[in-house]
Amino acid sequence: MNILTFETNEELNEVGAGIIASLVQTKPNAVLGLATGSTPIGIYEELIKLYQKGRVSFKHATTFNLDEYIGLPEDHPESYRTFMNEKLFNHIDIPLEQTHVPNGNAADLEKECRDYDDMLTNSKQIDLQILGLGHNGHIGFNEPDQSLNSGTHIVQLKEETRKANARFFNSIDEVPTQAITMGVGTILKAKMIILVVRGAEKAAIVQRALQGAITTDVPASLLQTHPNVVVLLDKEAGGMLS
Template sequence: MRIIVANDYEAMSKKAAHIIVSQIVLKPNCVLGLATGSTPIDTYKELINLYKMGVIDFSDVTSFNLDEYFGLPKNNPQSYDYFMKANLFNHINIDDEKINIPNGMTDNVVRECAEYEKKIEAAGGIDLQLLGIGRNGHIGFNEPSDHFEPKTHLVQLDEDTIKANSRFFDSIEDVPTKAISMGIGSIMKAKKILLLASGAEKADAIYDTVKGPITPKVPASILQLHPDVTIIVDKEAASRL
């Protein structure tokens, strides 16, 4: 596990973007696992800037998103499909046919989850998985539990997660209570993992991830067992290390 402490959110975001760019340069047809939420927004902005400068080409890249709210249509401004298009996909030359996001409006969630796993496998697996982390240590939407979920599945969102995400909605009642998420096993199959965290409110989660026991009560702690993990944090998120 490699830990990089950046001065601030901006420096963290640029460092993360450059690691992703290096992956694409090394393997232009790589498979990227992508995350949503506020943490990667500036990383995506930097990727867009580098694309516009001609530094990087996304035309052969395949992407798989970690998760999607269950019950939100793609055109809802709070869906992760909408988020990815607004914050990255609409501004780069990625092939629409190579973008994969769970279908939150599926009428057969078991089938949707199984097919998502098959798509990842058929693509050759994820070369680099980008992660954020929740205050409760969740990665993707894998909430604290009594076990590590192996595959893509339907999640009942934790109360803390719903509260944290309510800032994106008009009211907490509007926040979906369920989501489709890659499982911990799915994430751990990625060849490389890049986790980002910013702000003092993430300091406890980062400490527990890096120095705490490996437990499904802190889902991100499983990353201690992965052979190639880079964690980039700003000084506030690193304050307990």
């Protein structure tokens, strides 16, 4: 595990975008696993700049997003499909049919999970997976539990997760209670993982995830078992690491 700490978010964003762009430059048909939320936005902005400068093209790449809320219309401003379109896809040359986000409005949600896993299987292997880190140690929407699902599945969101996401809605009552998420097993199959964490409020869980016991009570701690993880932290998030 390669842990990098940055003095500024600008440096962090440039390094994160540089890793992704380098992969796509050397492997134009790369399969990218993408994340939502405020954490990766700066990296996506840097990727857009690199594309606009003609330094990278995504027209042959394929993307799979980690998760999606259940019950939000696809065009809802807080759906993850809307997020990805507005923050990245609409500004680069990737065909939208090559971008995949779980359908949280599928008539048969269990079948949607199976179909998403089938698409992932048919794409062979994710070359690079971007992750954020939840306050309780979740990755994707894989919440702390006695056991974790390997494949794509439906999850009941913890109250602390809903509270953390309530800032994007008018109130916590509007935050969905369920989501579809890629499983930890699928995440760990990626050839490379980039974990991005920002802010002092994440320092304690960063320490537990990266230097604590490997346990399903902190799903991100399972990243310690992966052979190729790069961790990008601002100095506040890395403040409790030994």
